[in-house]
Amino acid sequence: MLIKKKQGLLQPYYLLEIISGLWITLRKMLFDKKVTIQFPEERRVYSDRYRGMHYIKAVNGVENCTACMLCPTVCPAECIHIEAGERSDKEKYPIKFEIDVLRCCFCGMCEEACPKDAIKLSSIYEMSQADRTVFDKGFLLDQRGNK
Amino acid sequence: MPSCTIDGIKVEFRDGDNLVEAAKRAGISVPVFCYHPGLSVVAQCRMCAVDVEKMPKIQTACSTKAVEGMVVSTKTDRVKQARESVMEFLLVNHPLDCPICDKSGECDLQDHSYDHGSAYQRSTEERRTYVDLDMGPVIKKNMNRCIHCTRCIRFGDEVANIREMVAIHRGNNVDITTVDGKALETDYAGNYADICPTGSLTLKDFRFNKRVWYLKKTPTVCEGCSRGCNMEIHEERNQIYRCLPRENMEINRYWLCDEGRFNYKYIHHPDRVLSPQVQEGNSWAKKDWFETMASWKSGFRSKDAVFLVGTDLTQEELQLILHFAKSEMGGVPVFHFGTPNLPAANGDGDSDGLLKRKSKTSNLHGAEKLGIAPFQTLPAGKTQVVVFRGGRAELPRLDRSLKVTGFGVFLQEEIGQFSAVFPGASFAEKTGTVVNFQGKEQTLVRAILPVGESKLLSEALMLWKNQSLASGAA
Structure with missing residues (x-):
């Protein structure tokens, strides 16, 4: 059964509700602290444990990675592709090291599996780009993260 | 008992x-x-x-x-303690390079260390290191990883009948090496890598190609000779990475020769014919199956034709060709070819007293069982030859005036005198039966899908037959 409530004189025009709603907006605008920042100029500080952009650690210009394939093995998104090779100063090194970032779910298991402390996740979170979606070895080596 | x-x-x-x-x-x-x-x-x-x-x-x-x-x-406790001590001793000098080592994942030392060893290392001394000599084209040695089990020395001595690996120096300084540092000579060198319990001896061919835990294993039979050694094809994403022997005490025991081990190479050879081709003038034109079959069919006359079958085909395929030649083609003669100068199975014998046989194809004995005669000379009046081949049988010399067509696995340089080629499946791409020299029937198991546009023989013949029905000829 439909119950009809009796309405007051002003109620049908929702005037009070509109005014109280607008007051919230006005209050937030004038008196509360802002939640947005001016992004490219201002940056948020993330926790050191944030899992953002990958990089390969290098010592004296030589990458730590020995292409042991533990990170592609553990990777649940199967986004890491490595080809191993040999060169005179390093018995085994990655000829190709690619991370398909669009597939990556940033779980950080690669970092955890790495026996050589080579693949790391930095706390850089700005990764939107116009074209490249695959991080190649050169790019990953150039990154130093912010650690 | x-x-x-x-x-x-x-x-x-x-x-x-x-x-x-x-x-x-x-x-x-x-x-x-x-x-x-x-x-x-x-x-x-x-x-x-x-x-x-x-x-x-x-x-x-x-x-x-x-x-x-x-x-x-x-x-018991003292057994456990003894094993833990043995592991600790072995690992005192073993480098921690499992991430680099090709053996990791199938390494006895790794497995036993995990199961029986201690998780902690007490020694802080520097590890013993060696400089390694080259050991030839098959085996890569890394003496630092060696645990001096001497399996390799005994293998050469007792199985391969060649004493080429020796242990020099004593005690802690033992160096397992070849005599005078020469390259390995045996044709069974791949087994050194199989029996080595660590990554001390590894295959050069497989070096850094793939971590072993990615590989899918298919139990099958080697097609290198008429012995039919049992082996395992290790493959990932339709790419074969290596072949390893499988234990069969009646045929190959635990071993596999290098010829059989690396025989799979032709499957991924860059020159392998992977799409139907027709020779036009002096150049080859790649076409699709239907088109090629239709145009080739129009020039084929079954009364002028001879079928040559390689003895590397399976029993099923041979039976199919025999049936096709008799019932569909009206009695085209069928001959087999395979190893030059070895026409009949009674000429087959041991070639090195170990595994290798004289017949270099897997199914000579099966072809003979089906009553196929060996190819010697072309019967008079025949001008067209259709060659069916699995990939390993050696092509017979044919007169250049003949019109030759190939079904099966061919390399580009082998088909110079052919007029058309239809790519087929190699031993790793099909399932079937082969008969070895003892008369044992063994099963080839498909490990990978046919590469490129290759088709199984049954599919190709079906296409041939349906085409002929459609055009109403032959």
């Missing part, structure tokens, strides 16, 4: 079994490094120590014969 008790389980064993084999029958695995069922027993790694009742000290299971009523325990 006599029986003994191992870990409280009553085990029946065959006379002469040692405790490792007896325990295997009970499903108990005793860790071993130097022991290999195909080699003599030296009992020098001491890893297989077990406790035998009424014996005052622990015994090595590999050198202790099982005896009726023996009570053996593999899990």
Whole structure:
């Protein structure tokens, strides 16, 4: 059964509700602290444990990675592709090291599996780009993260 | 059968079994490094120590014969402690380079260290290192990883009949090497990598290609010769990475020759014909199956034709061709080819006293069983030849005036005189039966899908037949 409530004189025009709603907006605008920042100029500080952009650690210009394939093995998104090779100063090194970032779910298991402390996740979170979606070895080596 | 008790389980064993084999029958695995069922027993790694009742000290299971009523325990405290000590000693000088080592994932040292070793290392001394000499094209040596089990030395001595690996120096400084640092000569060098319990001897061919845990294993039969050694194809994403021997005590025991081991190479050869081709003038035109078959069919006359079948085809394929030649083509003669100068199976014999046979194809004996005659000369009046070949049979010399067509696996340089080629499946791409020299029927199992546009022979013949029905000819 439909119950009809009796309405007051002003109620049908929702005037009070509109005014109280607008007051919230006005209050937030004038008196509360802002939640947005001016992004490219201002940056948020993330926790050191944030899992953002990958990089390969290098010592004296030589990458730590020995292409042991533990990170592609553990990777649940199967986004890491490595080809191993040999060169005179390093018995085994990655000829190709690619991370398909669009597939990556940033779980950080690669970092955890790495026996050589080579693949790391930095706390850089700005990764939107116009074209490249695959991080190649050169790019990953150039990154130093912010650690 | 006599029986003994191992870990409280009553085990029946065959006379002469040692405790490792007896325990295997009970499903108990005793860790071993130097022991290999195909080699003599030296009992020098001491890893297989077990406790035998009424014996005052622990015994090595590999050198202790099982005896009726023996009570053996593999899990007592002093056995565990002995194994942990052995592992610790072995790892004192073993480099921690599992991430680099190709053996990791199938390494005995890794597995036993995980199961029986300690998680902590007490030694802080620098590890012993060696400079390695080159060991030829098959094997890559890394002496730093060696645990001196001497399996390789015994393999050369006892199985390959060539004493080329030796241990020089003594005690801690032992160096396992070839005599005078020469390259390995044996044709069975790949087995050195298989029996090595560590990554000390690894295949150069497989070096850094793939981590072993990615590989999918298909049990199949080698097509290298008429012995039909049992082997395993290791493959990932339709790419074969290596072949390893599979134990079969009646045929190849534990071994595989290098010829059979690396025979798979032609499957991924860059020059392999992977799409139907027609020779036009002096150049080859790649076309699709239907088009090629239709145009080739129009020039084919079955009364002028001869079928040549390679003895590397399976029984099923040979039977199919025989049926096709008789019922569909109206009696086209069929001959087999394979190894030059070896037309009949009674000429087949051992070629090196170990595994290799004179017949270099897998199914010569099967083809003979089906009553196919060997190819010697072309019958008079025949001008067209259709060659069916699995990939390994050596093509016979044919007169240049003949019109030759090929079905099967060919390399580009082999088809110079052909007028058309239809790509087929190699031994790893099909399932079928082959008959070895003992008359044993063994099964080839498909490990990968046919590469490129290759089709199985049954599919190709079906296409041929349907085409002919559509055009109403032959």
